[in-house]
Amino acid sequence: xxxxxxxxxxxxxxxxxxxxxxxxxxxxxxxxxxxxxxxxxxxxxxxxxxxxxxxxxxxxxxxxxxxxxxxxxxxxxxxxxxxxxxxxxxxxxxxxxxxxxxxxxxxxxxxxxxxxxxxxxxxxx
Numbered sequence: 001x002x003x004x005x006x007x008x009x010x011x012x013x014x015x016x017x018x019x020x021x022x023x024x025x026x027x028x029x030x031x032x033x034x035x036x037x038x039x040x041x042x043x044x045x046x047x048x049x050x051x052x053x054x055x056x057x058x059x060x061x062x063x064x065x066x067x068x069x070x071x072x073x074x075x076x077x078x079x080x081x082x083x084x085x086x087x088x089x090x091x092x093x094x095x096x097x098x099x100x101x102x103x104x105x106x107x108x109x110x111x112x113x114x115x116x117x118x119x120x121x122x123x124x125x
Contacts (some may be wrong), residue, residue: 001027002098004023004097004101006118010120013123013124014123017082018086019080022078022096022100028077029074031051033052034098036097037093037094037095048061053102058070059110068081068084077093083121086106088124095117
């Protein structure tokens with residue numbers, strides 16, 4: 001089992017930036033694809049970004065393309081989501097996800113093997 005713990009959420013003014021971190025424990029994630037999802041109040045959980053096992057491939061939801069960047073540091077067993085130019089509509093609980101498949105497809109499809117507990121991001125105008 002992989003345990004994923006998110007951090008870095010908080011309250012930020014529109015136009016600002018935040019960097020989320022997701023650190024895995026109990027098992028190395030260096031061969032796993034990783035991703036970020038978010039769920040706003042009253043809405044379904046949506047895909048945000050995904051990264052392949054070695055960082056060679058990334059994929060983003062259209063709503064965040066050009067503003068968010070996913071990256072990973074396998075030596076630290078950690079994945080990051082740099083969020084710039086934040087908007088109030090980015091307000092949500094952000095979840096980290098991991099899949100034992102090293103490529104993007106299962107994560108992008110919303111079917112990862114593991115989920116974190118989430119971290120709240122609130123963007124005010």
